[in-house]
Amino acid sequence: MAEADSRPSNFIRQIIDKDIQQGLHTQIQTRFPPEPNGYLHLGHAKSICLNFGIAQEYQGQCNLRFDDTNPEKEDIDYVHSIQQDVSWLGFQWQGNVRYSSNYFDELHGFALELINKGLAYVDFSSQEIMRELRGSLTRPGTNSPYRDTSVAENLSLFEKMRLGEFKEGECLLRAKIDMTSSFMCMRDPALYRVRFAHHHQTGDKWCIYPMYDFTHCISDAIEGITHSLCTLEFQDNRRLYDWVISHISIQAIPRQYEFSRLNLEYTVLSKRKLIQLVEEQLVNGWDDPRMPTVAGLRRRGYTADSIREFCKRIGVTKIDNMVEMSMLEACIREQLNSEAPRAMAVLEPLKIVIENYQDEPQWLTAANHPSDETMGTRQVPFSKELFIEIEDFKEEANKKFKRLVLGKEVRLRNAYVIKAERVEKDAQGNITTVYCSYDKDTLGKDPADGRKVKGVIHWVSVAHGQGAEIRLYDRLFTVPNPGAAENLIDCINPESLLVKQGVVEPSLVTVPISAPIQFERTGYFCKDPDSSAQKLVFNRTVGLRDTWAKVNPS
């Protein structure tokens, strides 16, 4: 892939350039901070490419940090899959994997500092009361009756929280900021809540867990993060991020910058909705090839290169966006066009018999790539009985149809020119066999008499072909923006997965799992992990660009 790329330009890099120019930093430090509550998807890939990409470019470092402050939603399986996906995408984090939970002791200490400064208090208001006192977007909030509890009392209360003396929901630690702020997140936000939950990293050590807004900025500061990059919905939270950092005793001053999250047509990129798809079994797990997850795309046949290229092409801005699927597809097609060896496979077989071919089967030589000779050749068996695609034959057709037509000629890819002589049909009138003749002087050359053969079709020898299950994927949803729909299930595309029982040339039996391959005239495929010695299974990664389908929709 064209990696000889010019350095991407975006507003974040411009900020960093300026910071460096002003001598603010000697080294750039970023972080990728997923919550381990699901698999990584393309939206995360965008963030990963941004954060790790910036670190690479500026000779800095990027940390991988699990933002694991909510044990009820998180799971160790996710921390494993996330590490695997980041590595697969081609990035290496600095040192060990970090966890926000690594800092629970320090976080606790900073909470005590805020209490001691009279900037945090324990509130026993019910959730309903608290919501009422918070006010609304246009109406200021009202101070809680617990707001003026003494420091000593708060210290004691918070310690009791930590010791498990209060029930979940009974109380929480809040920052004392401003109940009239126009930033809702500044109206005395929660800092710690009580949760008697087992944590995948800290076990049962804690029964109080810090909130995101309190944790993230401090974790950034502890790790020496210089530029903390997140998505647009955290813009308001930046005020709280800065407030926390400036009211505790910590040296580093990380700065938060926000960019717009990725939206892709005909899919969803929200962890909540992806979890729904998996849990309600609308797809076959997180790595279902229809999923926009890194695991799903990988199984589908997308390469890490192509995903990185995609992230480069979509850019980084603060503009709400909806990227077309064609952008993603162009990235994988570009790479696979140059790298995938070619082969022949018939998805919906129709038998043809070449009546004047009386020889034994012969092995023809076929190029593995039309323009890259270094990819070599392979042998393809040719015999009297072959399979071609059902859609590649018509009894009659206009001249625009460049395939096999009764009484006309067509080129068999890598082989001879044949002519359809007659058809055989079953009782229902379906064509069962097409009888043909071949021109034995057309192997590797045009007919000597100068007649032109317009079309080329692919084929597989009946006797040598191997049966294969071929899975064709289409968009998961029927609407461009399923995320905006009332009900996700209503817009699931019932034809997002079509299974064909096809036949493939023998060379495909031995291709490794997940290696890319182009089925000529059909698309790019890869062998699925479901394949076994008894059963071949191929996934279609993406079809070939098809201008014929556009002028001739079936």
Added chain:
RNA sequence: UGGGGUAUAGCCAAGUGGUAAGGCAACGGGUUUUGAUCCCGUCAUCGUUGGUUCGAGUCCAGCUACCCCAGCCA
């Protein structure tokens, strides 16, 4: 009706006061034993109104549209 943000082509996106990059898509044409690839060509005055300036996508003001915020989620 409060606050925070954003508006450049069908989509993504450069542009940082000097006369609108690039990619995707689309549409023409050429090559082709993949209706693929490849090659050539076509495709915008910058949400809107006004102002400043010799000169405005870039600066200023008003207007409009869209997104985010009232979790003990992140």
